[in-house]
Amino acid sequence: MDNFLQQLINGVTLGSIYGLIAIGYTMVYGIIGMVNFAHGDVFMLSAFIALILFMILTQLLHVGSLPLAFVVVLIGAMALTALWNWSIERLAYRPLRGSFRLAPLISAIGMSIFLSNFVQVVQGPRNKPAPQLPNHVFKITDGSAGYSVTLSVRQILIVALTVVLLAAFWYLVKHTSLGRAQRACEQDRKMAALLGIDVDATISITFIIGAALAAVAGVMFVIYYGVVNFADGFVPGVKAFTAAVLGGIGSLPGAVLGGLLIGLIEVFWSSYFTTDYKDVAAFMILAITLIFMPSGILGRPEVEKV
Amino acid sequence: MSAAAAGAAPLLQLRGIETFYGKIQALKGVDIDVNAGEIVTLIGANGAGKSTTMMTIFGAPRAKRGKVLFDGKDITALPTHLIARLSIAQSPEGRRIFPRMTVFENLQMGASINKFAHFEEDLERVFALFPRLKERAPQRGGTLSGGEQQMLAIARALMSRPRLLRLDEPSLGLAPLVVKQIFEVIADLNKREGLTVFLVEQNAFHALKLAHRGYVMVNGQVTMSGTGAELLARPEVRAAYLEGGH
Numbered sequence: 001m002d003n004f005l006q007q008l009i010n011g012v013t014l015g016s017i018y019g020l021i022a023i024g025y026t027m028v029y030g031i032i033g034m035v036n037f038a039h040g041d042v043f044m045l046s047a048f049i050a051l052i053l054f055m056i057l058t059q060l061l062h063v064g065s066l067p068l069a070f071v072v073v074l075i076g077a078m079a080l081t082a083l084w085n086w087s088i089e090r091l092a093y094r095p096l097r098g099s100f101r102l103a104p105l106i107s108a109i110g111m112s113i114f115l116s117n118f119v120q121v122v123q124g125p126r127n128k129p130a131p132q133l134p135n136h137v138f139k140i141t142d143g144s145a146g147y148s149v150t151l152s153v154r155q156i157l158i159v160a161l162t163v164v165l166l167a168a169f170w171y172l173v174k175h176t177s178l179g180r181a182q183r184a185c186e187q188d189r190k191m192a193a194l195l196g197i198d199v200d201a202t203i204s205i206t207f208i209i210g211a212a213l214a215a216v217a218g219v220m221f222v223i224y225y226g227v228v229n230f231a232d233g234f235v236p237g238v239k240a241f242t243a244a245v246l247g248g249i250g251s252l253p254g255a256v257l258g259g260l261l262i263g264l265i266e267v268f269w270s271s272y273f274t275t276d277y278k279d280v281a282a283f284m285i286l287a288i289t290l291i292f293m294p295s296g297i298l299g300r301p302e303v304e305k306v
Numbered sequence: 307m308s309a310a311a312a313g314a315a316p317l318l319q320l321r322g323i324e325t326f327y328g329k330i331q332a333l334k335g336v337d338i339d340v341n342a343g344e345i346v347t348l349i350g351a352n353g354a355g356k357s358t359t360m361m362t363i364f365g366a367p368r369a370k371r372g373k374v375l376f377d378g379k380d381i382t383a384l385p386t387h388l389i390a391r392l393s394i395a396q397s398p399e400g401r402r403i404f405p406r407m408t409v410f411e412n413l414q415m416g417a418s419i420n421k422f423a424h425f426e427e428d429l430e431r432v433f434a435l436f437p438r439l440k441e442r443a444p445q446r447g448g449t450l451s452g453g454e455q456q457m458l459a460i461a462r463a464l465m466s467r468p469r470l471l472r473l474d475e476p477s478l479g480l481a482p483l484v485v486k487q488i489f490e491v492i493a494d495l496n497k498r499e500g501l502t503v504f505l506v507e508q509n510a511f512h513a514l515k516l517a518h519r520g521y522v523m524v525n526g527q528v529t530m531s532g533t534g535a536e537l538l539a540r541p542e543v544r545a546a547y548l549e550g551g552h
Contacts, residue, residue, distance in 0.1 A: 177418055184404055184415055191402040194364060196390040196419040196466070 002141055006149045007271045008264070013155045013224065015263025016162035020217035021240035022247070022255035023169070024210030030186045030250040031206050032097070037108040038088060040237010041115035042211055046081040046218030047228040048119055051130055053077060054222075058131070066133065074219050078212040085211030086204055094200065112233070120230040127227045158220045165216060166256060169209070173252060182206060186250070235279060239266070242286040248299020257297060261285075315378055317342040317502055318363070318470055323372035325355075325362045332358045334526040335372070340470065345496050345503040347513040347534070349547060350523035356506040357399050359523070360474050364389050364396065376470070391419055395468035397459040399475050399506075405448030409439055412447050412458055416465030424467070432461035435491050453484035460488065464495075470502045471495075477509040485509070489516050510547035514538045522547075 021043050028036045053073045057063045063072075092111050096103040139148040173179035184192040185202045193199050221236070222228055243262040247254025262282055269281040289296060316339040325333040332355050340346045350356050362369050364386050374382045381389050390396070395416070403412050413432065417425050433440040436457040442450060450458060456476055463471055473492070477485040493516055495501040507513035514520050514534040522530040522543060530537065537543050 177414075180407070180411060180415060181418070183407060187404045187406055188402050190366065190386075191398065191404070192415075193366070193386040194390055194396045194398060194402075195415050195462075196387050197415075198385075198387050 002147070002149050003271065005140070007267050009149070009151055009155060011264035011267035012260065013158050013263070014267060015260035016159050017217045017220050017224070017259075018236070018240045018243045018262050019256040019259025020162060020165070020213045020220075021236060022243040022259045023252060024214045025241050025244040026247070026249055026252060026255040027182075027206050027210050029244070031182065031203055032093075032104075033101075034093070034104045034108065035241065036093075036210075037105070037237075038092075038111035038115060039210065039214065040235075040240065041112045041119075041233035042081060042085050042088070043214040043218050043221075043237060043240075044228070044230065044233030045084060045115055045119060046077050046211070046215035047222045047232065048123060048128070048230075049080050049215070050074075050077040050219040050222050051128060051228060053080075054130070074216065077219050078215040081215035081218070082208040082211040085207045085214075089204060089207040094203075112237075116230050116233055123230060125230060127229045130222045130226045130228070132226070133223065154223055158224060161216065161220070165213065169213070170252070172209075178202075178205065238286075239279075239282050242282055242289075246285060246289050246296055248296025250300065251296065251298040254296055254298035314342070316340055317377060318504065319373075319375040320359070320363070321373045321375070323359070323362055323369045323374065325358055325367055325369050327358075327367065332526055333362065333369075336523075336526070336528055338521055338528065340502060340504050342469075342502050343496075343500045344519060345492070345505060345517045347505040347507055347517035347520045348523055349507055349510040349513055349520060349537075351546070352508065354523040355526040356508075356523055357474055358526075360396070360399075360472060360504075360506050363394070363472070393419070393466060393469040394472065395419075395463035395466050395470070396472045397456075397463045397474065397476060399478070401452075401455045401459040403447040403450070403455050403458050403462065405446065407447055408444055409447060409450070409458055410443045412462050413439075413465050416462035419466040425465075428465050428467065432464050435464075435495075436461055453480050453488075456480060456484070456488060460491070468501075470504060472504045472506075474506045475508060476505070477507060477512060485512060492516065510543070511538075514543075 021039065024039045024042070025036060028034060028039070050073050053076045054069060057069045057072060063069050088111055092107045093104045096107055136153045137150045138152070139150055141149045173182065181192065181197045181202050182205070184195070184197060185199050189199050192202070221232070239262055240259065243258035244255045245258070246261060247256070247258030262285065265285060266278050266282055270278045318340040320336050320338040323333050323336040324331065336359055338346070338348065338359070348356050348359060358367070361367065363374055365382070365384060366386050369382055372382070373380055376392055376394065381392065404415065407415070413429060417428060438454055439457055439461055442454060447455065447458060460473065460476065476488055489512055492503055496503055505513055505517060514537050517534040520532065520534050520537045521528045522537065530540065530543065
């Protein structure tokens with residue numbers, strides 16, 4: 001029971017990170033019908049941006065207050081990653097809009113390779129360690145099972161931040177003009193333009209929001225694992241994509257639900273079976289979902305698309 | 307016809323419009339005028355190029371040759387959303403309401419062009435015109451019946467207080483009673499508020515009775531024009547569009 005509780009805590013933490021990345025996949029798919037394969041690498045990039053910003057703040061500018069540094073790093077990483085993703089869309093995807101369906105997809109794979117190689121060249125191929133941060137750990141049980149179930153400040157921070165961001169994001173999509181414009185473009189781009197919506201600008205904003213959420217996940221990733229590598233975009237990226245497919249691609253609540261499920265599955269699999277095959281578990285889910293439930297848990301059947 | 311004062315430039319002018327789909331020429335030099343305060347209809351058989359004419363005004367597809375002038379300004383090369391922001395509203399072919407938005411949200415989409423300047427007032431107005439929409443306000447657009455969707459498409463267009471309302475086949479697939487109701491609303495808006503309407507219709511009889519003036523389109527060209535009554539009386543119009551198919 002103690003083990004279960006501990007794994008539940010770990011799984012929800014990991015799932016929060018996956019969920020935040022998955023939103024970027026599902027939003028872009030919803031609005032332009034394209035799987036943005038570079039999204040995982042954008043996430044990786046944001047982790048590096050966060051690390052570099054943190055170093056600048058603490059080493060060069062001697063900012064002593066950790067919470068202040070965290071807030072600045074978070075906002076800075078969100079803004080810079082958004083700028084990257086905006087540029088990627090402008091350079092690599094927008095010129096191909098209206099071209100054949102596979103063209104932007106191939107362009108996205110190219111972008112993914114470019115980003116990971118770019119980071120490898122400028123940051124080196126080795127793991128970059130993040131500085132050790134203080135991390136208070138709460139003991140939930142008394143340790144009668146031989147160990148104590150713990151909940152760390154980092155985990156609380158990650159889950160709380162995810163919940164707050166998702167609530168804000170949900171409000172944006174449901175109750176603002178911008179969110180309505182996004183949903184309109186998702187359902188009928190041509191009609192949206194006939195109603196005066198700037199479709200290109202709306203798509204750009206979608207990439208910006210997706211990148212900002214991925215950047216939050218990137219910052220959390222650095223904090224949680226304490227290390228980042230140029231290749232770290234690929235596996236979390238594919239897992240977040242799996243989460244988006246499992247939840248139903250195009251569905252925002254689905255992306256979050258899928259992220260949590262993938263996080264939990266991965267953690268429980270590692271705990272009760274073997275850590276070696278934890279990635280296999282996640283990708284098996286992808287295969288099973290695609291075969292038996294292609295529209296996912298909360299997704300719409302493809303035929304309903306207009 | 308009162309508002310179509312002699313000498314004043316037409317609100318909408320199409321001059322020598324030629325539009326292509328790939329290599330196929332859909333429009334072969336179309337000239338149409340719509341004066342402020344008028345109801346003008348464009349009739350013709352399926353595939354004659356009526357909807358293409360409508361969409362060419364919005365630049366989707368873009369005219370290869372010719373000019374579209376709105377209020378004297380050349381809008382031929384303007385992006386679609388900027389054309390819409392000139393207060394040209396459209397109830398398109400197939401209605402194209404947003405199926406996964408509520409009726410209320412669909413109307414909000416219509417109002418976004420003029421930044422919700424008089425949202426409450428306009429909402430009351432369209433609910434008065436189409437009381438059914440008020441009952442359906444919290445429902446998803448996709449769950450409405452065909453007639454209700456058509457009402458919603460027109461109401462959504464009216465939410466922007468358009469200077470020009472363009473209706474593409476509003477009668478398509480609807481019960482005669484609903485068609486009558488919709489046409490009455492349009493006639494009423496034109497009479498009371500001087501709303502300018504450009505109507506594309508296959509249902510020639512209803513359209514010509516409603517319109518001040520009409521154009522007949524055959525194979526991408528305007529072959530006849532005149533007042534609604536004139537066209538209704540023309541034997542070739544009767545033979546082609548009234549007695550045969552309908």
